[in-house]
Amino acid sequence: MTVILKAKPVIESLTTSLTADAAHVTATLGRKPHLTVVLVGDDPASAIYVRNKQRRAEEVGVQSETIRLNADVSQAEVVAKVQQLNADPAVDGIIVQLPLPNQIDADVIINTIADAKDVDGFTLAATGRLWTLPKNSQATVGPCTPLGIMALLDYYGIDVAGKNAVIVGRSNIVGKPMAAMLLNRGATVTIAHSQTTDLKAATQTADIIVAATGRRNLITADMVKPGATIIDVGMNRYVDAAGKKHLTGDVDYANVAPIAGAITPVPGGVGPMTVNMLLKQTIAAAARTAAE
Numbered sequence: 001m002t003v004i005l006k007a008k009p010v011i012e013s014l015t016t017s018l019t020a021d022a023a024h025v026t027a028t029l030g031r032k033p034h035l036t037v038v039l040v041g042d043d044p045a046s047a048i049y050v051r052n053k054q055r056r057a058e059e060v061g062v063q064s065e066t067i068r069l070n071a072d073v074s075q076a077e078v079v080a081k082v083q084q085l086n087a088d089p090a091v092d093g094i095i096v097q098l099p100l101p102n103q104i105d106a107d108v109i110i111n112t113i114a115d116a117k118d119v120d121g122f123t124l125a126a127t128g129r130l131w132t133l134p135k136n137s138q139a140t141v142g143p144c145t146p147l148g149i150m151a152l153l154d155y156y157g158i159d160v161a162g163k164n165a166v167i168v169g170r171s172n173i174v175g176k177p178m179a180a181m182l183l184n185r186g187a188t189v190t191i192a193h194s195q196t197t198d199l200k201a202a203t204q205t206a207d208i209i210v211a212a213t214g215r216r217n218l219i220t221a222d223m224v225k226p227g228a229t230i231i232d233v234g235m236n237r238y239v240d241a242a243g244k245k246h247l248t249g250d251v252d253y254a255n256v257a258p259i260a261g262a263i264t265p266v267p268g269g270v271g272p273m274t275v276n277m278l279l280k281q282t283i284a285a286a287a288r289t290a291a292e
């Protein structure tokens, strides 16, 4: 029987711990943990993500604020805004919602965020820390999507040590940090991407496949070893011939699920884990301030 790796029970248990941790920090600091989201422009998907983050923050006792900047804002203005937030003692965590408009270099903005307030784990310092963790230790900070995937695997008791993991996608926010986390926990890791010549040959050997490409139905049943664990990060929106809107992952779920050992649904799998890891890291940042 395929195990469906739903986020819901993981999030129920996280709600208890996040709420308790946030309340503890609130009692010590005399204010709630505070997350500031910088949203540039009017990308509708970004607006939805930001709204979801805000709603979930309120549920667990984190104060969340969104600073909206016009799409034509200059890079210097965004840098100045982040610097101002860095210096603000009432702000524990800062994220800049990606993607950013073309005139702005995302790397410059991300690396302006103070290390102590980098709750997305995208800065060079956070990246370096992730790749230099002690062998077999648990990553407690890092990019939220792979952190959420590790939390999901741990909750469902899927041990990655000694397994062949194939990650499809090499982005800095999902594929590469996912590789670091799985490698660190003892998996043998392959990272595939659009220039991989024989993707199927790679995925067929995998005990764990993490699909993070944004390509609907890229992972088909013939690419999957029976019993493998399938983590579907993709979030692809499309409208069918009847005009109905759908959200789907990178995996051909209907045909892969019956042969998989375990599989994340889309929606309801990886996506909801990401925002919870963001809040976990915000509360942890506030706790560090409280302990100073």
Ligand code: NDP
Pocket: 145, 168, 169, 170, 171, 172, 173, 174, 175, 192, 193, 194, 195, 196, 199, 212, 213, 214, 215, 218, 233, 234, 235, 236, 270, 271, 272, 274
């Ligand atoms: P990017 O576009 O930055 O990276 C996509 C990666 O997929 C690239 O490395 C690309 O290769 C690779 N790729 C594209 N086509 C193929 C192909 N045909 N075969 C093999 N590899 C391919 O995306 P992100 O990493 O930011 O996001 C990936 C997906 O995950 C998206 O659908 C996104 O919406 C979703 N996502 C979901 C999150 C969640 O919380 N659930 C959070 C973040 C992202 P190359 O490098 O060679 O171009």
